[in-house]
Amino acid sequence: MDPLIIRHVDKTYPLGKFPVPALRDITVTIRPNCFTVLSGASGSGKTTLLNLIGCIDRPDAGEIEVAGRAVAALSDDALADFRLRHIGFIFQNFNLLPVLDAYENVEYPLVLTRTPAAQRRRRVGELLDAVGLSQHARHRPGQLSGGQRQRVAIARALATGPLLVLADEPTANLDSGTGAAIIELIRAVQQTFAATVVFSSHDPQVLAQADDAIVLKDGRILSVARRAS
Amino acid sequence: MNTLSLALRNLLRNRRRSVATLSAMMLGGISVLLFGGYVQNIIDGLQTGYVRAGGHLQLQHRDYLLYGSGDPTAYGIADYGRVIAIIEHDPVLAPLLTVVTPTLEFGGIAGNFAAGVSRTVFASGVVIADQNRMQEWNDYGFLGSPETLALTGTAPDAAVIGTGVARILRLCGPLHVADCPQPAAAAVAEGRPMPQDVALLAAVDTAPEDSAARADTGAGPPPHLELLAATTGGAPNVARLSVVKAESLGVKEADDAFIGLHLPEAQRLIYGRARPQVTAIALQLHHTSQIPLARQRLAELFKTSLRDDPLAAHDFGTLNPYYGQTVGMFDAIFGFIAVLIGAIVLFTVGNTMNAAVVERTVEIGTLRAIGLRRAGIRRLFVCEGLLLGLCGSLLGVGGALLLAALVNHSGLTWTPPGRITPVHLNVRVWGELSMLGGTAAGLTAVAVCSAWWPARRAAKLEVVEALRHV
Numbered sequence: 001m002d003p004l005i006i007r008h009v010d011k012t013y014p015l016g017k018f019p020v021p022a023l024r025d026i027t028v029t030i031r032p033n034c035f036t037v038l039s040g041a042s043g044s045g046k047t048t049l050l051n052l053i054g055c056i057d058r059p060d061a062g063e064i065e066v067a068g069r070a071v072a073a074l075s076d077d078a079l080a081d082f083r084l085r086h087i088g089f090i091f092q093n094f095n096l097l098p099v100l101d102a103y104e105n106v107e108y109p110l111v112l113t114r115t116p117a118a119q120r121r122r123r124v125g126e127l128l129d130a131v132g133l134s135q136h137a138r139h140r141p142g143q144l145s146g147g148q149r150q151r152v153a154i155a156r157a158l159a160t161g162p163l164l165v166l167a168d169e170p171t172a173n174l175d176s177g178t179g180a181a182i183i184e185l186i187r188a189v190q191q192t193f194a195a196t197v198v199f200s201s202h203d204p205q206v207l208a209q210a211d212d213a214i215v216l217k218d219g220r221i222l223s224v225a226r227r228a229s
Numbered sequence: 230m231n232t233l234s235l236a237l238r239n240l241l242r243n244r245r246r247s248v249a250t251l252s253a254m255m256l257g258g259i260s261v262l263l264f265g266g267y268v269q270n271i272i273d274g275l276q277t278g279y280v281r282a283g284g285h286l287q288l289q290h291r292d293y294l295l296y297g298s299g300d301p302t303a304y305g306i307a308d309y310g311r312v313i314a315i316i317e318h319d320p321v322l323a324p325l326l327t328v329v330t331p332t333l334e335f336g337g338i339a340g341n342f343a344a345g346v347s348r349t350v351f352a353s354g355v356v357i358a359d360q361n362r363m364q365e366w367n368d369y370g371f372l373g374s375p376e377t378l379a380l381t382g383t384a385p386d387a388a389v390i391g392t393g394v395a396r397i398l399r400l401c402g403p404l405h406v407a408d409c410p411q412p413a414a415a416a417v418a419e420g421r422p423m424p425q426d427v428a429l430l431a432a433v434d435t436a437p438e439d440s441a442a443r444a445d446t447g448a449g450p451p452p453h454l455e456l457l458a459a460t461t462g463g464a465p466n467v468a469r470l471s472v473v474k475a476e477s478l479g480v481k482e483a484d485d486a487f488i489g490l491h492l493p494e495a496q497r498l499i500y501g502r503a504r505p506q507v508t509a510i511a512l513q514l515h516h517t518s519q520i521p522l523a524r525q526r527l528a529e530l531f532k533t534s535l536r537d538d539p540l541a542a543h544d545f546g547t548l549n550p551y552y553g554q555t556v557g558m559f560d561a562i563f564g565f566i567a568v569l570i571g572a573i574v575l576f577t578v579g580n581t582m583n584a585a586v587v588e589r590t591v592e593i594g595t596l597r598a599i600g601l602r603r604a605g606i607r608r609l610f611v612c613e614g615l616l617l618g619l620c621g622s623l624l625g626v627g628g629a630l631l632l633a634a635l636v637n638h639s640g641l642t643w644t645p646p647g648r649i650t651p652v653h654l655n656v657r658v659w660g661e662l663s664m665l666g667g668t669a670a671g672l673t674a675v676a677v678c679s680a681w682w683p684a685r686r687a688a689k690l691e692v693v694e695a696l697r698h699v
Binding site (some may be wrong): 053054056057076077080081082083084089091093095097098099101108110111112113156160170 | 231237238239241242519592594595596597598599600601602603604605691692693696
């Protein structure tokens with residue numbers, strides 16, 4: 001089953017008095033366990049599409065099916081629960097909770113799913129090991145470098161074992177070396193944890209790593225390139 | 230890590246703002262509690278005064294309160310000795326009682342015929358030993374030893390008068406009353422001898438043992454006054470009383486009209502050789518809280534062993550409407566101040582929470598994206614308000630207890646209304662559990678309420694909008 005099917009999706013934002021179309025008639029399928037990159041110039045609609053895929057925004061028209069479930073009809077609470085269990089987010093600005101240390105940030109989604117404490121400990125330990133931050137588990141975001149923070153964010157995104165991990169330009173705020181390391185890490189954990197990762201980026205380094213590349217322009221899909229599996 | 234723990238950490242994140250908010254709440258709590266403690270002390274003092282003077286409950290003829298003060302003979306309690314015996318031996322009432330004592334109150338005219346002056350007075354005949362025991366009641370732990378009545382150990386015809394009575398009857402000099410203005414010499418009436426009929430009545434009523442008792446005191450002869458009152462049959466009767474002291478009662482109206490005397494002397498004046506009565510039987514209880522139980526039992530007795538006596542029981546609040554008015558007035562002031570403080574706390578906490586929502590908009594978006602429901606966001610901010618409320622309340626209670634202790638040990642004094650001597654300034658906060666609990670609960674509730682609106686606003690934020698917030 002494809003983790004994500006998008007059919008004829010439109011999205012328009014009001015800009016002052018005028019509606020500005022952000023996405024127009026988007027139809028695409030994301031393959032499971034692949035590293036898919038949404039690419040395009042600034043304003044092409046990458047982030048809007050990622051928001052719709054992540055169920056944090058709703059389309060004006062069309063259907064989005066995540067893990068075989070049409071999400072448009074879900075209530076707000078049902079969507080929140082759905083995101084918690086099936087979607088992981090990696091943000092450009094890391095968006096870690098500053099009052100929680102690295103361990104607690106990774107643990108937080110598991111607390112929300114009411115995962116038993118022992119299971120949480122095991123899972124968080126495993127994820128922090130995977131991102132190479134076991135030694136920094138008790139450091140708060142303010143005590144970590146940008147790269148380390150993004151590693152914590154990656155671990156948090158994978159905490160509940162989501163079907164989809166969405167990353168909105170996760171290397172934009174990192175230097176090129178750290179950015180490359182983060183891409184490698186995401187690629188590695190994607191394979192280790194068998195997750196489907198969707199990136200938005202216009203970074204050639206990222207595109208080079210992609211299994212599939214979807215190029216957007218002016219809110220429309222310009223091309224879809226799929227690497228043979 | 231649960232919502233409460235996350236809320237606590239969020240509060241500690243911006244310590245300066247949290248401290249400022251807590252300080253406002255603490256000051257508010259302290260203000261309310263100190264004022265409440267001060268008011269409580271006034272009310273307790275007022276109650277103590279009334280209970281010492283007239284007991285918690287008084288049994289009276291059931292119509293005395295409405296009509297009896299003008300006719301103590303028609304509305305007296307005839308068989309009061311039996312009534313007192315029944316009450317003192319009642320198995321329910323006996324353990325509640327500290328003193329049961331009869332009193333006789335009546336109006337009359339007091340005259341100092343040597344000075345040619347007289348005035349209407351309000352006389353009270355009491356059993357001195359009982360009244361002195363009543364003075365020992367101190368359920369609220371006021372400092373100082375109980376006062377002893379000036380009539381203690383005096384002759385049966387002795388009387389104590391208000392300083393106003395002394396002034397009007399020109400008795401300030403003989404009674405050594407300080408600060409007692411004298412009329413201009415021209416205005417002093419030339420005293421005429423006592424009218425023959427009054428002199429005769431006074432002579433008849435003066436018991437021979439009085440002179441002996443007066444001689445026992447060893448002091449010089451005290452000044453006299455004649456007290457004229459109506460007897461049972463409506464005829465006038467006069468008692469010649471030796472005035473042992475003039476004392477201030479703190480209220481001019483009372484000072485200008487009060488005469489206190491021994492109960493037997495008062496009874497002899499009103500009832501002559503007829504069977505003596507009293508106008509009230511005062512019941513003093515161990516604790517004010519026992520009034521409902523005592524009333525309930527008295528109501529049962531009125532239907533059984535006291536059914537032939539037309540009695541009614543009134544508590545000190547009914548007999549002294551000023552008490553209820555004072556309590557009501559202070560309750561209103563306290564309520565007004567509490568509402569003002571509550572409004573300040575409401576806006577302070579609301580402002581803090583609003584600022585927190587604005588500062589943490591991206592964080593709210595992140596939490597929602599991760600999968601926290603709107604209700605979870607609301608709960609988080611309400612929890613922060615709750616924690617602020619609890620901490621502010623605790624600090625307020627602690628601060629108030631500390632300041633109250635300092636004030637109470639500072640030795641400051643003040644003169645409350647209706648008193649003539651200064652008393653220790655005491656702020657009753659310690660042990661006032663309902664006030665402490667009510668204030669703490671009120672502050673916490675206000676803090677939670679003021680967090681509610683920002684919390685609701687935070688919960689309603691759209692995820693995408695919140696994540697875009699700069």
